[in-house]
Amino acid sequence: MILEKVINRIEIQSEYKNLVDKYIDHVRTEFKGEIHSIYMCGSIPKGTATPFKSDADFTIVCENPKDIDYERLSNIKDRLLEEYPFVTKIDTIICSIDDVLNKPNEWGFWVKIICVCIHGDDIGEKVPPIIISPEFILDLNTETKEEVDRIHRSLSNTSDNAMKTRYIKGYSKRLIRALYSLVIVDTGVWQDDMIKMKNSILDYCDIDSALVDYLYACYLDCNSVLVEEFLEIADEVYSYFENALKAMAASRNSLG
CATH class of the missing domain: 1.20.120 (Four Helix Bundle (Hemerythrin (Met), subunit A))
Structure with missing residues (x-):
């Protein structure tokens, strides 16, 4: 049995569109040339977010996670939370291209099945079908x-x-x-x-x-x-x- 993607289509509500766009712009500007792609999971990309209850969950895929300084990333988060107080918190997971491709039942599963690509080339498409099994x-x-x-x-x-x-x-x-x-x-x-x-x-x-x-x-x-x-x-x-x-x-x- 093959796992299907959790979010098949991005349906971001209007009040969250600027938040998502600014996150992408800030991350791309702050880490020029280091970002391969950016993803989201949870209620915001599904279009079911609730102001003052829902948080924003991002995943960054890059060549080398050490190139993404957490303090600079945290500054981006703090600025956005100040501008968009109806978002309870902003979380960002960082992983490498190699992790996604070489660990299909771990990082590959996360990017391919749980997340949806909001910027860049979706590396999840390169992950083989994930088969439900004890090994998985x-x-x-x-x-x-x-x-x-x-x-x-x-x-x-x-x-x-x-x-x-x-x-x-x-x-x-x-x-x-x-x-x-x-x-x-x-x-x-x-x-x-x-x-x-x-x-x-x-x-x-x-x-x-x-x-x-x-x-x-x-x-x-x-x-x-x-x-x-x-x-x-x-x-x-x-x-x-x-x-x-x-x-x-x-x-x-x-x-x-």
């Missing part, structure tokens, strides 16, 4: 443990309430996405809608439904969530996920 699921989650550990540490160490809210929301989303990757063989599609992800997990995954409902509730509203309680449940969910991956890897190796 394992490759897709190569960095999941590292990401989860990083968010776990950040949440444990921060005393800032705003950052706690951001980490809990992000951690919940990351775990739900990880669980969803386990059932993509059953669904046949990659969802970027969190409620559809949650429902599919409940339909096809044997994890305790209360854990999934808790994570989803935290994703929606984490203002009153206790950090200690959240981390305990997050650890339980990740333990389930990690065991499922190990079983999948063992099964694949035995068949190989």
